[in-house]
Amino acid sequence: MPVSDKPRQRAIVIGGSIGGLLAAHQLLAIGWEVQVFERSADDLADRGAGISTHQAIFDAASRAGLVFDTSSRTVPRAYVCLAQDGRVVEQKPAWRTMTNWSRLYRPLRDGLPPANYLDNRVLTGVENSADGVTAIFADGRRIDADLLVAADGIRSTVRAQIFGGAAPAYAGYVAWRALVPQSDLPAATWQALEDVYVFAAPDGELLVSYAVPTRVEDQHRGQHSYNIVWYRPANEVELRDLCTDDQGRQHEGSIPPHRIRRTVVETMKADARALLAKPLADVITCCADPFLQPIYDLASPRVTEGRVALLGDAAFIARPHVGAGVTKAALDAMGLADAIVAEQGRLKPALRRYNDERTRFGRWCVERGQQMGARIKRRAPGGAAPTAAELDQNCRLYLDDYIRVALDIEALTGGAGEGGAG
Ligand SMILES: Cc1cc2nc3c(=O)[nH]c(=O)nc-3n(C[C@H](O)[C@H](O)[C@H](O)COP(=O)(O)OP(=O)(O)OC[C@H]3O[C@@H](n4cnc5c(N)ncnc54)[C@H](O)[C@@H]3O)c2cc1C
Structure with a gap:
């Protein structure tokens, strides 16, 4: 519903992934004109993997008139800690909601009229002025607006231009990701894992895994897939090696999945067979296209400047x-729209309000992620190997941490107690 009778205000959203699409929907819902500019020329639905999430995403969808139907979620029955020898070390009732990145992306993208989404547009610069903001694109085009929402992710061009120094800091470990449709897994493996949220903690490492709805594109391969996130320490030198492809090209910060060297994947799969319980190792071994994501921390000093608002990973990156x-x-997207409505469309106080609220929550997430990931690290050289009892206890601590953070987030966000952490 428009907030006033004045001419409609105009927003440019940079980045057409989940954050940008959410922002576009929320601003459209309050009567703004919105255009999303996305760098990639491709549909993004084949990105991402399993996601554990919270009620807020479903609230944001329904506020924008979108429906994420129940087939887009799974709910595990229990959390379990699984030792390398297959023992269930701990088991607690679960109350999580799991989904798949593409199941969130698809309705958000399809729900946006084509005229509101322009692909193959690379933002190169931003100019703020007292009465407007201008986005400058690689093809030389300049587009003016009342507000620019920077949802351009971890390597945000907008953030780099505005806050120069605020760059993501590598956390010292990577996440190996595997997403395998049910039909590609041995039946016994699926039965062992299908309804449990699993924690495994080999020395200095952490693995979490759960079933999720299959990607929209893979639905012919079964209703569900199994999702693994395996956090493994890698120092800067090791990270550079992991991100170097067959041609010897070193990719900055991360490497596209199809570029990861075969030997790197084979070594990771051999480690899985040596360090993990058999069903988990089976999933990783069956995965045709595992990929890795280095883990970063980023806290922007603030999330607004003039008529620019940072949102999603462009603003804060908390460990998963x-x-x-x-x-x-x-x-962030709902907060931005709410602040504009609360300030009756006056941008200056609205952005001040947005900055105060979102900076607080963003910092909280970053700090909590750092605390939770602090035990993921290489053992000191010459240090004694942990006993089975110590490994079991470490795994229990992770499980409890994950339960606690999900409850804390629900409490902070007024959710209905259906969250999760990845
Ligand atoms: C290992 C791992 C596990 C995770 N697990 C979870 C989980 O379980 N639950 C969860 O909630 N979150 C999880 N996350 C985080 C989650 O994926 C992101 O926080 C979320 O997708 C928000 O992304 P975004 O839209 O802000 O940015 P992105 O998805 O990075 O999108 C940024 C977009 O901007 C575009 N872009 C960039 N630069 C430009 C430019 N100059 N011009 C135009 N367009 C540009 C990019 O092409 C991209 O489409 C995980 C992350 C990792 C690394």
């Missing part, structure tokens, strides 16, 4: 243990 990346983007 908090399970709040998508939730944070949804809360």
Whole structure:
């Protein structure tokens, strides 16, 4: 519903992934004109993997008149800690909601009229002035607006231009990701894992895994897939090696999945067979296209400057243990629209309000992620190997941490107690 009778205000959203789409929907819902500019020329639905999430994303969808139907979620029955020898070390009732990145992206993208989404547009610069903001694109085009929402992710061009120094800091470990449709897994493996949220903690490492709805594109391969996130320490030198492809090209910060060297994948799969319980190792071994994501921390000093608002990963990157990346983007998008409505369309106080609220939550997520990931690290050289009892206890601590953070997020965001952390 428009907030006033004045001419409609105009927003440019940079980045057409989940954060940008959420922002576009929330601003359209309050009567703004919105255009999303996305760098990629492709549909993004084949990105991402399993996601554990919170109620906020479903609230944001319904406020925008979108429906994420129940087939877009799974709910595990129990959390379990699984030792390498297959023992269930701990078991607690679960109350999580799991989904798949593409199941969130698809309705958000399809729900946006084509005229509101322009692909293959690379933002190169921003100019703020007292009465407007101008986005400058690689093809030389300049587009004016009342507000620019920067949802351009971890390597945000807008953030770099505005805050120069605020760059993501590598956390010292990577996440190996595997997403395998049920039909590709041995029946016994699926039965062992299908309804449990699993924690495994080999020395200095952490694995979390759960079933999720299959990607929209893979639905012919079964209703569900199994999703693994395996956090493994890698120092800067090791990270550079992991991100170097067959041609010897070193990719900056991360490497596209199809570029990961075969030997790197084979070594990771051999480690899985040596360190993990058999069903988990089976999933990783069956995965045709595992990929890795280095883990970063980023806290922007503030999330607004003039008529620019940072949102989602462009603003704050919390380690995925908090399970709040998508939730944070949804809360940012709703918070921005709410602030504009509360200030009756006056942008200056609205952005001040947005900055105060979102900076607080963003910082909380970043700090919590750092605390939760602090035990993921290489053992000191010459240090004694942990006993089985110590490994079991470490795994229990992770499980409890994950339960606690999900409850804390629900309490902070007024959710209905259905969250999760990845
Ligand atoms: C290992 C791992 C596990 C995770 N697990 C979870 C989980 O379980 N639950 C959860 O909630 N979150 C999880 N996350 C985080 C989550 O994926 C993100 O927080 C969330 O997707 C928000 O992303 P975004 O839209 O802000 O940014 P992105 O998805 O990075 O999108 C940025 C977009 O901007 C575009 N872009 C960039 N630069 C430009 C430019 N100059 N011009 C135009 N367009 C541009 C890009 O092409 C991209 O489409 C996880 C992350 C990792 C790394």
